Amino acid sequence: MLKNFIALMIILFAGPVYAIDGSSLLKEVDRNLSPESYESYRKLINIEPDGRKKEFTLFTVKKGTDKVVSLFLAPASEKGRSTLRLGDNMWLYIPNVGKPVRITSLQSVVGGVFNNADILQLDYSAEYNVEKVEEKGNEILLHLKAKTKTVAYDRLKIWADKGKKLPVKIECLTEANMLIKTLYFKEVKEFGGGIVRPAVVETDSPLYKGYKSVMIFAKLKKRDFKDEVFTLTFMPNIESLR
Amino acid sequence: MTEKLIITWFFVICLMLNAHFVEATEEYSFDVSETEKKSYHIGGYIEFRPAVFSLDKEASLYKLKFYNREEGGTFEEYNAKFQLESSLEKGIAKLFIKTNTDYKENYLGEDQKTTIYEGFLSLKPSSSLSIDIGKKTLRWGKGYAWNPVAFIDRPKDPEDPELGLEGFIVASADYIKSFEGPLKTISFTPVLIPVYEHVNDTFGDINKLNFAGKLYLLLYDTDIDFMILTGGSRTTRYGMDFSRNITPNLEIHGEFAFINNYKKMFINSTGGISETEYNAYSYLAGMRYLTEKDTTYIFEYYRNDTGFTSREMRDYFTFINSAYDAYLSTGSDLQIKKALKITEAGYGRINPMRDYLYLRISQKEPFDILYFTPSITWIYNINDKSSALSPELLYTGITDLELRLKATLLAGQRLSEYGEKQNDSRIEFRARYYF
Numbered sequence: 001m002l003k004n005f006i007a008l009m010i011i012l013f014a015g016p017v018y019a020i021d022g023s024s025l026l027k028e029v030d031r032n033l034s035p036e037s038y039e040s041y042r043k044l045i046n047i048e049p050d051g052r053k054k055e056f057t058l059f060t061v062k063k064g065t066d067k068v069v070s071l072f073l074a075p076a077s078e079k080g081r082s083t084l085r086l087g088d089n090m091w092l093y094i095p096n097v098g099k100p101v102r103i104t105s106l107q108s109v110v111g112g113v114f115n116n117a118d119i120l121q122l123d124y125s126a127e128y129n130v131e132k133v134e135e136k137g138n139e140i141l142l143h144l145k146a147k148t149k150t151v152a153y154d155r156l157k158i159w160a161d162k163g164k165k166l167p168v169k170i171e172c173l174t175e176a177n178m179l180i181k182t183l184y185f186k187e188v189k190e191f192g193g194g195i196v197r198p199a200v201v202e203t204d205s206p207l208y209k210g211y212k213s214v215m216i217f218a219k220l221k222k223r224d225f226k227d228e229v230f231t232l233t234f235m236p237n238i239e240s241l242r
Numbered sequence: 243m244t245e246k247l248i249i250t251w252f253f254v255i256c257l258m259l260n261a262h263f264v265e266a267t268e269e270y271s272f273d274v275s276e277t278e279k280k281s282y283h284i285g286g287y288i289e290f291r292p293a294v295f296s297l298d299k300e301a302s303l304y305k306l307k308f309y310n311r312e313e314g315g316t317f318e319e320y321n322a323k324f325q326l327e328s329s330l331e332k333g334i335a336k337l338f339i340k341t342n343t344d345y346k347e348n349y350l351g352e353d354q355k356t357t358i359y360e361g362f363l364s365l366k367p368s369s370s371l372s373i374d375i376g377k378k379t380l381r382w383g384k385g386y387a388w389n390p391v392a393f394i395d396r397p398k399d400p401e402d403p404e405l406g407l408e409g410f411i412v413a414s415a416d417y418i419k420s421f422e423g424p425l426k427t428i429s430f431t432p433v434l435i436p437v438y439e440h441v442n443d444t445f446g447d448i449n450k451l452n453f454a455g456k457l458y459l460l461l462y463d464t465d466i467d468f469m470i471l472t473g474g475s476r477t478t479r480y481g482m483d484f485s486r487n488i489t490p491n492l493e494i495h496g497e498f499a500f501i502n503n504y505k506k507m508f509i510n511s512t513g514g515i516s517e518t519e520y521n522a523y524s525y526l527a528g529m530r531y532l533t534e535k536d537t538t539y540i541f542e543y544y545r546n547d548t549g550f551t552s553r554e555m556r557d558y559f560t561f562i563n564s565a566y567d568a569y570l571s572t573g574s575d576l577q578i579k580k581a582l583k584i585t586e587a588g589y590g591r592i593n594p595m596r597d598y599l600y601l602r603i604s605q606k607e608p609f610d611i612l613y614f615t616p617s618i619t620w621i622y623n624i625n626d627k628s629s630a631l632s633p634e635l636l637y638t639g640i641t642d643l644e645l646r647l648k649a650t651l652l653a654g655q656r657l658s659e660y661g662e663k664q665n666d667s668r669i670e671f672r673a674r675y676y677f
Contacts, residue, residue: 043272048612054641057276074276076285077642077676086426089463089487095327096406098381102465102485102493104532111606111613111638150490200270208610216272226369227420232465233429233458234418240336240366242279 022130022142028165029142029158030123033197037063039241040220041073044119046112049210056110058119059242061223065126067230070119071238082238083109085120086230088150093235100232105152113181113203113213117152124158127151138162153180164188166197181205191220284328285677286340291321293670300656302559304664305566306585309578311349319348325359325406336364342406359408372416379409380433382456382469383526384485384495387600387621388544388593390524391481391497393471394435394445394454397592400600400621401632401650410435410442427460437475446475463487478502491533497526504548509584511560513577522547528600536606542599549596550589552625556657558589595659597624613639628654628661646672 034040044056057074066087072078080095083103091100092109103109105117128144128151135141136159144156154175159168170183182205185198201215228234229241296316298304322345329338340360346353362376383389387400396407414433420426435452437445445452452473459466464486472478479502485495504522509515528542550558558581565577588594604617619632634648649669654661 041272041274041277043270043276045270046612052639054613054639059277075641075676077287077638077644079285079676086460087463088490089460094404097404098379098407099383101386102487102495102530104487104490104493107532107536108606152490211610211612214270216270218272218274219277228369228418228427231418231420231427231429232460233416233427233431234369237366237369237372239279240331241369 020133020135020140022133023125025133025140025160025165026125026128026130026142026144026158027123029160029167030125032165033167034062034220035193035195035222036065036123037061037222037224038220039223041218043214043216043218044110044112044114045214045216046110046114047212047214054111059238061225061229061238061241062122063225063227063230065123067227068120068122069230069235069238071242078110080239081109082235083116083120084230084232084235085116085122088148090116090120091232091235095236100235105150113205113208113211114215115152118183118203118215124156128156135162139168164196179206181207191217193222195220195222281332282328282330284326286324286326287674287676289321289323289325289672289674291323291670291672293319293321293668295319295665296667297664298666301664302562302566302657302662306562306578306581307664309566309569309575313349317349319346321346334366336366338362338364340406342408357408359406370418373413374415375413377409377411378414379407380412380414380431380456381407382467382481382483383497384465384467384483385497385526385528385542385544386530386540386602387542388526388546388598389497390499390526390544390546391467391469391483393469393476393479393481393499394433399592400598401619401630410445424462425459427458429458431456431458435473435475437473442475448475450474452476477504491531493530495526495528495530499524501548506548506550507584507587508550508554509558509561509581509589511557511564513561513565513580515584524548538602538604538606540600540602544593544598544600546593546596546598550594551596555589555595555626555659558584559657559662593621593623593659595623595625598622599624613637623654623659626654626658626661628652628658630660642676644672644674644676646674648672 039061042058042060046054056072056078058070058072060070062068069082069084072081082093084091090103090105092103093100103116108115128146130142131145132143133140139159140162142158142160144158146154153172155173157171160166161168167185172180174180181203184202186200186202187198188196189199190196199217203213294316297313324343327340329336338360341356342359343356358377360378362374362378364372364374366372380394383391387403394410398407399405412433412435414431416429416431418429433454435442435454437448437450437452439448450473452475454471457468464484467483469481479499481499483497485493487493501522503519505517505519507515507517524545524547526542526544531539562581565581568577569575599622602617602619604615606615615636617634620629622629630650630652632648632650634646637645651667652660652663
């Protein structure tokens with residue numbers, strides 16, 4: 001009788017025995033990175049192997065899971081350009097050309113290591129399914145697989161801080177697990193309104209040896225927008241949202 | 243003592259300001275004052291573009307242009323451009339002005355021209371509605387090199403399709419509505435185009451108020467537009483276009499235009515001028531493809547039903563040659579002047595014939611050279627088998643400076659479009675600085 005009781009206690013209190021729900025965790029990571037609808041300012045810096053830099057400043061607004069638009073504020077050569085993403089559709093508007101043209105997620109409107117999918121980032125949970133979850137000390141490793149072929153990277157490996165539920169490092173891979181680029185999330189800071197996230201995202205790529213690109217976030221805040229803002233016709237008017 | 247105090251306070255204030263305005267990070271900084279919105283904006287670019295032309299002295303258009311002067315085998319041209327954009331915004335209203343100043347120096351001497359490309363007042367009472375009144379470009383159509391449905395735009399140059407264009411004075415509105423489901427967006431753009439003396443008088447017949455409209459749909463991830471232009475300055479025309487990504491890296495697009503009762507004036511080889519009227523059906527089919535190695539292919543076929551046939555073009559060139567011979571033998575340039583007039587009336591427009599192919603191949607950042615894009619563009623006239631081939635090198639690695647070296651080689655037999663251009667080849671360098 002006593003043996004049975006001890007065995008029952010061991011089973012009940014041995015643990016903790018639980019499985020991490022990868023999908024819920026990914027959604028939590030998404031919400032910790034940004035509210036579902038927000039506005040933000042970003043600086044993109046492309047750094048060449050000799051240390052030369054080229055900088056771009058962007059104003060970005062996002063709504064829901066599939067709508068995001070960015071407006072270039074600087075440098076002067078790019079000012080007024082805007083990029084719109086509506087699900088799998090992406091467009092680029094150049095003021096001199098005067099009309100939006102379709103672009104693809106793998107192209108880069110700024111050159112360097114960041115491509116359009118990085119600049120017009122949707123929620124990870126909107127584009128990826130969690131295939132596997134691993135615990136690695138203070139971090140959780142999420143193995144993600146793209147939901148459709150139209151997503152820029154077939155696979156992602158996200159190393160997330162177990163406590164903060166924020167990404168620390170993301171590897172972007174092809175279907176054959178070839179590394180395309182690595183994103184490093186740094187300098188967690190408070191943006192106000194309860195938003196605490198990394199302010200700096202660095203990236204490098206074996207395809208661009210010696211090159212590095214950096215994205216710095218500022219003035220990230222929750223804001224709601226009408227759906228009409230995320231349309232081709234509105235693209236020349238993004239500046240009016242600031 | 244006082245000086246030291248002032249310096250110390252100045253230093254402290256600077257530090258405070260720095261702490262306030264600069265989002266400092268370990269290695270990088272983001273001065274958030276860069277993001278502050280101003281109610282006004284002044285910007286634009288200045289450009290310098292020297293060019294050397296290699297002349298074809300046997301070509302009809304050489305004879306037409308240089309009939310009364312002797313030029314060498316080449317001539318140089320120095321071009322400069324100053325494009326200024328300024329805007330002023332207050333509440334729902336925004337005033338926008340874009341001016342363009344072109345300066346040219348060549349064998350004819352100096353020439354300078356300033357044009358208001360755009361200048362309009364824009365009112366945005368909501369994100370669903372905007373109203374624009376003034377001079378503006380509308381840039382309808384999905385084609386890269388040509389746009390048969392651009393009913394209220396000046397024709398763009400397929401050799402440089404991204405150049406800014408002069409607009410027309412219009413009153414227009416955009417009404418946008420978004421939905422959930424396969425139909426994601428509808429937008430409607432009505433446009434009024436007054437054509438009177440000194441107001442849009444190059445658009446068509448004067449003393450008419452023209453109406454145009456465009457209906458845009460984003461349906462099943464496809465951009466679709468329907469257009470109309472009517473009112474009398476030009477004959478009524480209808481159009482539609484579409485653009486869609488078949489795969490993430492392959493986009494297809496097309497345009498179709500129906501022009502009712504199009505009137506075409508043409509000249510025969512002896513100088514007799516005739517006019518014909520017919521319904522014209524012009525269209526364009528194209529694709530844009532991006533490879534894994536960042537090579538972009540843009541390919542288009544353009545059917546220009548308002549264009550001249552091979553025979554009509556041959557007659558035109560034959561007439562110029564006869565006019566030139568007459569000038570040499572009699573010294574009279576009457577026939578030459580007639581040829582110049584008809585050139586301005588239609589034959590001189592960009593790509594005046596019926597069937598064209600366009601291919602542009604550009605390679606982004608080859609050999610890991612960031613911001614460097616070499617490309618080659620080929621325009622082929624299917625009707626007379628003449629062509630223009632333009633290799634170019636573009637470098638944008640220095641902030642706000644764009645450097646481009648471009649050559650153009652023309653090929654074609656006698657009495658063909660590119661074979662009869664005044665030059666066989668051209669090389670130009672363009673340095674453009676944005677501010």
